[in-house]
Amino acid sequence: AQSVTQLGSHVSVSEGALVLLRCNYSSSVPPYLFWYVQYPNQGLQLLLKYTTGATLVKGINGFEAEFKKSETSFHLTKPSAHMSDAAEYFCAVSSMDSNYQLIWGAGTKLIIKP
Amino acid sequence: ETGVTQSPTHLIKTRGQQVTLRCSSQSGHNTVSWYQQALGQGPQFIFQYYREEENGRGNFPPRFSGLQFPNYSSELNVNALELDDSALYLCASSLIVATGQGNEQFFGPGTRLTVL
Numbered sequence: 001a002q003s004v005t006q007l008g009s010h011v012s013v014s015e016g017a018l019v020l021l022r023c024n025y026s027s028s029v030p031p032y033l034f035w036y037v038q039y040p041n042q043g044l045q046l047l048l049k050y051t052t053g054a055t056l057v058k059g060i061n062g063f064e065a066e067f068k069k070s071e072t073s074f075h076l077t078k079p080s081a082h083m084s085d086a087a088e089y090f091c092a093v094s095s096m097d098s099n100y101q102l103i104w105g106a107g108t109k110l111i112i113k114p
Numbered sequence: 115e116t117g118v119t120q121s122p123t124h125l126i127k128t129r130g131q132q133v134t135l136r137c138s139s140q141s142g143h144n145t146v147s148w149y150q151q152a153l154g155q156g157p158q159f160i161f162q163y164y165r166e167e168e169n170g171r172g173n174f175p176p177r178f179s180g181l182q183f184p185n186y187s188s189e190l191n192v193n194a195l196e197l198d199d200s201a202l203y204l205c206a207s208s209l210i211v212a213t214g215q216g217n218e219q220f221f222g223p224g225t226r227l228t229v230l
Binding site for chain 1: 118147154155156157158159162170172204206218219220221222223224
């Protein structure tokens with residue numbers, strides 16, 4: 001069965017510092033990988049996704065993620081944090097194993113310190 | 115292009131009651147998925163509807179049921195409400211043109227259900 005692990009339920013960084021949110025997955029077949037962001041009292045918005053091809057994926061708001069098959073990871077990064085990045089971030093995986101349904105991590109709340 | 119909308123935004127029910135939540139999918143989409151998101155947790159997949167048929171179901175009891183209409187809008191019905199059903203219910207629409215694709219799902223703002 002597929003699963004997603006997000007390391008750290010809360011991550012705190014200073015404004016202007018590097019953001020790194022970790023996501024590891026398990027899948028016995030090639031996965032599709034997603035990062036979504038959820039602002040307070042709102043639905044989920046897609047940040048970026050990996051399907052095939054280039055393993056470094058660029059998304060909205062300056063975020064990017066790299067698919068590393070050998071490490072079964074899809075960590076999300078942003079070079080310089082902004083106050084508006086404060087939100088909850090979810091990693092999700094889908095594949096033939098899950099009949100292409102999204103399997104979600106528990107989420108990481110990103111806190112930005114002034 | 116109209117996004118995914120859900121109604122109502124908030125709802126308060128008591129144990130044992132029944133509730134219907136509604137979702138209008140994004141224009142051009144043919145698939146709707148429903149998720150339950152408890153406070154502080156990630157979304158849990160309830161079920162998906164494709165062309166008015168259930169196309170996958172998560173680990174939820176039969177008292178969670180759904181419908182998809184010809185215009186691709188959808189309803190989620192929950193019978194015999196329990197306290198643990200209190201959560202944010204999210205609807206997501208997508209366009210499935212072929213299996214095997216990482217189809218992007220577009221989410222609505224959710225319905226916050228409180229069961230007392």
